[in-house]
Amino acid sequence: MSKRSVAIALGAIALGLCVVAIRPSRTVHADDDFDHDSHHGAASPAKHAERLIAEGRQTFRYDTFGDEDFWGGKLQLHKTVEGAKLGGLGAGLSPAAALAVGLKVDVNALPRGVREQIAAGRVDLNDPAVTLALLRFRSVVGVTGFFNESGSLRSIGIQCAFCHSTVDNSFAPGIGRRLDGWGNRDLNVGAIVALAPNLKPMADVLQVNVPTLKKVLLSWGPGKFDAEVILDGKAFRPDGKSAATLLPSIFGLAGVNLHTYTGWGSVPYWNAFVATLEMHGKGRFFDSRLNNRDQFPIAAENGFGDLPHISADEDRISKKLPALQVYQLSLKAPKPREGKDFDPEAAERGKALFTGRAKCSNCHVGPTFSEPGWNMHTPQEVCIDSFQADRSPDHQYRTTPLAGLFSHQKGGFYHDGRFSTLGDVVNHYDGCLSLGLTPYEKSDLVQYLLSL
Numbered sequence: 001m002s003k004r005s006v007a008i009a010l011g012a013i014a015l016g017l018c019v020v021a022i023r024p025s026r027t028v029h030a031d032d033d034f035d036h037d038s039h040h041g042a043a044s045p046a047k048h049a050e051r052l053i054a055e056g057r058q059t060f061r062y063d064t065f066g067d068e069d070f071w072g073g074k075l076q077l078h079k080t081v082e083g084a085k086l087g088g089l090g091a092g093l094s095p096a097a098a099l100a101v102g103l104k105v106d107v108n109a110l111p112r113g114v115r116e117q118i119a120a121g122r123v124d125l126n127d128p129a130v131t132l133a134l135l136r137f138r139s140v141v142g143v144t145g146f147f148n149e150s151g152s153l154r155s156i157g158i159q160c161a162f163c164h165s166t167v168d169n170s171f172a173p174g175i176g177r178r179l180d181g182w183g184n185r186d187l188n189v190g191a192i193v194a195l196a197p198n199l200k201p202m203a204d205v206l207q208v209n210v211p212t213l214k215k216v217l218l219s220w221g222p223g224k225f226d227a228e229v230i231l232d233g234k235a236f237r238p239d240g241k242s243a244a245t246l247l248p249s250i251f252g253l254a255g256v257n258l259h260t261y262t263g264w265g266s267v268p269y270w271n272a273f274v275a276t277l278e279m280h281g282k283g284r285f286f287d288s289r290l291n292n293r294d295q296f297p298i299a300a301e302n303g304f305g306d307l308p309h310i311s312a313d314e315d316r317i318s319k320k321l322p323a324l325q326v327y328q329l330s331l332k333a334p335k336p337r338e339g340k341d342f343d344p345e346a347a348e349r350g351k352a353l354f355t356g357r358a359k360c361s362n363c364h365v366g367p368t369f370s371e372p373g374w375n376m377h378t379p380q381e382v383c384i385d386s387f388q389a390d391r392s393p394d395h396q397y398r399t400t401p402l403a404g405l406f407s408h409q410k411g412g413f414y415h416d417g418r419f420s421t422l423g424d425v426v427n428h429y430d431g432c433l434s435l436g437l438t439p440y441e442k443s444d445l446v447q448y449l450l451s452l
């Protein structure tokens, strides 16, 4: 050891002694090494978690899991984006058109010069070439463009952020800082997919023709997607309306047991499901429940419950699941502002109702506002039809976590947005649970819901 390192080592020991001396009541124990790398070569929990969060965020925002082989390779979606003038097909997707279907632009990904040009109105938002530039900056939230050396678009892929991130509009409508975890209730997934020149591969899986598939895609509308149609082929509810559900916000989920509106499973379960079956990434996925031919004819026909037909090396999803899960659980629900997003006095009175006479906390228990434990209920318990519940293995609905509710009112409430306002939700429970709430009490309860 050199003199210098000895001195440093001694200094460190001295410092260590000081810490022990200053805090004599603290027992020094291996488990206390929360912030320090442990003596066993394993990372400290805090550092490990930090690393996982950073890695998971990268995956969430930018990882296509190789799904460009589907969206670009098979459906040729990049050609419509590019337009005939630049080597693709048709008119191309201008930034204005992209924003109109709900795509968002991450302002921080744009070089300062470009931001200034846009602000000065010197960028033509009706020019598809500008969309390609935005893709090159990796600024289109949840979408990655893959380019040829010549500069033309070779393929296109999507990420989790496509549906579960939006922006704060701080720069312009649709352009701002990323809000990871916020369901994009402007995004018209169906309309975007319907732009693809070759929908046949998707139509074949669903065993329908292309015009029928287009009709289904265009029935979803903004802020919605149907994750189950590729399993059961049920594109419409018995009342003729679209079977799509709202794109949920995925913050505030730490501590919540089952996920999705119908409780398909845990966060890593659903992540593997979505990344393979919906995004068409390259990974392995197992769920023998999907072999049930009566409930999931299309999934059973296509062997979706057992997707091991790629090698471990080709699997680009499984190894991402741990970090992706930690990142999602690290996303806190946004906090509403007192007096601005809700009236604090009314909310206080509403809280007493929520936990008391209105019986809400029989199911919605803070801080997750889902149930600690098995967070599932029959359709009858919440007085709604069983259509969507019956499209899931348990035939039930999961108690929706309510933290950050104020931030996702667009598109309505309940899995399919059937109630347009929180007032409508409260009226529904008033009847369902025979609460006999007065109009004042109902409005207090709404203020409390906005305060969560």
Ligand code: HEC
Pocket (backbone or CB within 6 Å): 158, 159, 160, 161, 162, 163, 164, 189, 224, 225, 226, 227, 228, 245, 246, 247, 248, 249, 250, 253, 258, 259, 260, 261, 262, 267, 270, 271, 274, 275, 278, 279, 324, 328
């Ligand atoms: C095409 C849009 C879309 C994409 C892409 C997408 N999701 Fe989702 N996500 C949804 C929809 C819709 C639901 C609700 C599904 C349901 O309940 O049937 C959902 C549900 C979830 C849930 C459950 C939320 C809750 O309240 O329990 C999580 C977690 C989630 N997604 C994470 C992800 C991750 C991680 C990715 C990337 C691997 C991803 N999603 C990609 C649309 C999408």
Ligand code: HEC
Pocket (backbone or CB within 6 Å): 261, 354, 358, 359, 360, 361, 362, 363, 364, 377, 381, 382, 384, 397, 398, 399, 400, 402, 412, 413, 414, 415, 416, 422, 425, 426, 429, 430, 445, 449
């Ligand atoms: C029996 C359990 C149960 C009780 C009691 C209950 N809820 Fe719910 N709640 C649920 C379930 C399950 C859902 C999901 C329904 C769906 O998506 O179709 C839900 C959904 C909601 C939603 C929609 C959230 C969203 O983002 O779409 C709100 C708001 C809500 N409940 C508020 C309340 C209030 C207020 C009360 C009391 C008056 C209450 N709940 C009582 C189980 C319950």
